[in-house]
């Protein structure tokens with residue numbers, strides 16, 4: 001009996017941690033299905049890697065094909081390094097952009113404003129609210145490059 005109550009006590013102690021972990025956005029739980037539904041038709045396994053994409057960019061864009069980002073590793077390439085902040089710049093709704101206009105991939109996040117906002121929030125939570133910066137690896141114009149501190153705030157749970 002004593003053993004059972006000890007187990008139960010251990011469970012109660014662990015419970016808050018468990019529910020916090022369950023709320024956490026992960027690639028496998030939320031991002032992959034969202035990507036499959038909303039992005040994979042143009043950025044899927046048949047799409048070219050960024051290096052190949054760049055060599056024939058016009059042709060690909062004409063055919064609605066973007067660079068490949070259909071796995072965890074391929075996707076974080078466009079968040080952390082080397083294409084730092086690309087996902088943030090393209091998906092942002094205009095709140096973090098300089099001109100106040102949404103990034104050009106924002107429209108694909110949903111069929112209406114509400115759905116786009118909801119799915120943007122999922123991406124933001126996954127990257128990390130504090131890491132949702134639109135900066136590149138290197139400075140460009142008057143925008144400074146991302147700092148190591150900013151990069152280290154990225155969550156990107158698998």
Ligand code: HEC
Pocket residue numbers: 035038039040041042043060061064065066067078083086087090091104105108109
């Ligand atoms: C209808 C096709 C289509 C859909 C759907 C689409 N994209 Fe794209 N995406 C493109 C094309 C074509 C480009 C390249 C042209 C450009 O840069 O705008 C691109 C470019 C990008 C880039 C910039 C890559 C770089 O060069 O750094 C990112 C990031 C991106 N898309 C993310 C997404 C995400 C995330 C989704 C899903 C929410 C999505 N896209 C949905 C076609 C699409």
